[in-house]
Amino acid sequence: MATTTDNAAQLIFAPNVLHNQALTSVKFLSFCFAGAVAGILGLENWLGFALFIASIVSTSFIIYAINCRGKPAKYLPGGLGELVNPGQDNIFTFILVWTLFYGIIHVYD
Amino acid sequence: MDRLSLYLDPQIRDWVLFPITLVMILVGILRHYVVILLQSPPKKLSRAATREQRALTRSQILRATSSNSPIPPAFYKSISQHLSEAYKAGTYLKDGPPKADAPSSAPNPLSDPAAMDGMMAGMKTQMVMMVPQMVIMGWINFFFQGFVLIKLPFPLTLGFKSMLQRGIDTPDMDVRWVSSLSWYFLNFFGLNGLYRLILGGDNGADSSRDMTASPFAAMGNAQPGQPQDFNKLFKAERDNLEFAEGLHNWVGENMDIKILRKYGKLAAL
Numbered sequence: 001m002a003t004t005t006d007n008a009a010q011l012i013f014a015p016n017v018l019h020n021q022a023l024t025s026v027k028f029l030s031f032c033f034a035g036a037v038a039g040i041l042g043l044e045n046w047l048g049f050a051l052f053i054a055s056i057v058s059t060s061f062i063i064y065a066i067n068c069r070g071k072p073a074k075y076l077p078g079g080l081g082e083l084v085n086p087g088q089d090n091i092f093t094f095i096l097v098w099t100l101f102y103g104i105i106h107v108y109d
Numbered sequence: 110m111d112r113l114s115l116y117l118d119p120q121i122r123d124w125v126l127f128p129i130t131l132v133m134i135l136v137g138i139l140r141h142y143v144v145i146l147l148q149s150p151p152k153k154l155s156r157a158a159t160r161e162q163r164a165l166t167r168s169q170i171l172r173a174t175s176s177n178s179p180i181p182p183a184f185y186k187s188i189s190q191h192l193s194e195a196y197k198a199g200t201y202l203k204d205g206p207p208k209a210d211a212p213s214s215a216p217n218p219l220s221d222p223a224a225m226d227g228m229m230a231g232m233k234t235q236m237v238m239m240v241p242q243m244v245i246m247g248w249i250n251f252f253f254q255g256f257v258l259i260k261l262p263f264p265l266t267l268g269f270k271s272m273l274q275r276g277i278d279t280p281d282m283d284v285r286w287v288s289s290l291s292w293y294f295l296n297f298f299g300l301n302g303l304y305r306l307i308l309g310g311d312n313g314a315d316s317s318r319d320m321t322a323s324p325f326a327a328m329g330n331a332q333p334g335q336p337q338d339f340n341k342l343f344k345a346e347r348d349n350l351e352f353a354e355g356l357h358n359w360v361g362e363n364m365d366i367k368i369l370r371k372y373g374k375l376a377a378l
Contacts, residue, residue: 028302044262089301095263096299100126103259107114108122 020075023063023083028090030059035094039101052094060084115257115286125253125289133296136241137304137314144234144313161339164201168192168346172353181359189354196343196350234313246293253289261285 034055038048060083064072073079086094154162171188178185195201255276265273265284273284273291304314369375 025306028306031302039262045264048262087302089298089305092295092298093300093302096295098262099259099295100130102262103126104122107260108117108119 017077023076024087026063027059027086028093030055031086031090031094032097035097036101038094038098039103040105042102042106043098048098052091056084056086115260117257117259121256121258125258126292129249129253129289129292130296133245133293133300134303136245137300138308140237140241141304141308141313143237147233147237161201164192164195165339165342165346168196168350172349175353176356176358178357178359179361181361182357185357185359186354189350193347193350196347199340199343201343202339238313242297246290249289249293256288257282257286258289258292259287261287261291 031052034051038051041051043051064080064083067075072083076082078085168189171185171192175185180188257274257277261284263285267284270284273287274282275288275290277286277288301315304312308314366375
């Protein structure tokens with residue numbers, strides 16, 4: 001164990017950090033809906049991925065502006081990077097939901 | 110190429126698409142609860158053994174804030190020196206202070222039954238994870254083979270054709286028309302987020318965890334604490350304590366001067 005301390009780390013209150021992990025479920029739900037939108041609209045190829053990127057940007061922007069009040073580093077340990085990062089699972093979730101809705105609406109009659 | 114559209118029977122959607130997804134969700138939840146049930150409760154340690162394990166933590170907690178410490182120097186030094194003496198005399202050791210002539214040895218991890226339990230538990234969970242996936246794949250291959258299920262909204266290279274269109278022998282069909290096995294793969298990767306939402310972060314149904322974890326990781330978790338020789342650790346900890354004592358700096362030091370400066374009663378630096 002290091003004998004030097006990280007003074008900034010001392011000031012962090014662990015239960016609050018855990019609570020802010022609720023951000024991951026917000027992101028998951030927003031990508032589910034984005035996938036549904038992409039499927040329903042029948043977006044193909046790169047248009048669908050463009051919607052994915054647009055949803056990342058808009059979700060992050062809303063959280064940045066409203067929740068973090070312009071200072072993500074204060075609320076998240078990874079700062080801006082963690083806010084924007086969609087997470088490995090969510091990309092596949094988007095593709096799954098997109099394929100599902102695209103299939104239901106456009107492929108089947 | 111894209112304008113050509115196959116007409117698929119809606120019954121395929123009702124009887125294949127939804128059931129596969131539903132089954133995978135339910136099996137994932139089942140796996141999670143099976144893993145929970147299979148986990149044996151951690152072995153309870155005796156009071157002396159627990160004290161031995163926690164003794165190190167006490168000094169680590171003390172040291173962690175030493176350069177910005179909330180406790181005044183007199184208290185800090187007294188706790189620090191008390192711990193230091195205790196480590197030297199071996200009062201916290203599980204079997205009492207070491208005898209001068211007895212050699213100290215760490216228990217062998219392979220023969221220590223507690224560590225073996227840890228490894229077994231890890232391997233059991235691995236088996237539980239793998240078996241349902243194999244079963245579902247077999248079920249899908251048996252029942253849902255030989256027809257096109259869905260069209261992917263994005264293109265893929267021809268290399269994927271053999272994997273995603275297994276059982277459909279049409280060399281010219283667009284790779285975007287895929288069989289049920291590929292729907293299985295899509296679900297396999299895509300449902301992790303859903304599991305995280307319903308089962309909480311650390312769930313036993315997460316397939317991304319299966320690929321990174323292994324029995325060796327579980328072994329790594331089970332071992333620390335058991336084969337360690339606490340006597341040696343205590344000796345090392347004494348040095349750390351001394352070092353931290355030198356670094357100690359009370360946050361309340363010169364508090365009277367700081368407050369006076371803050372309110373302007375004393376000339377600023």
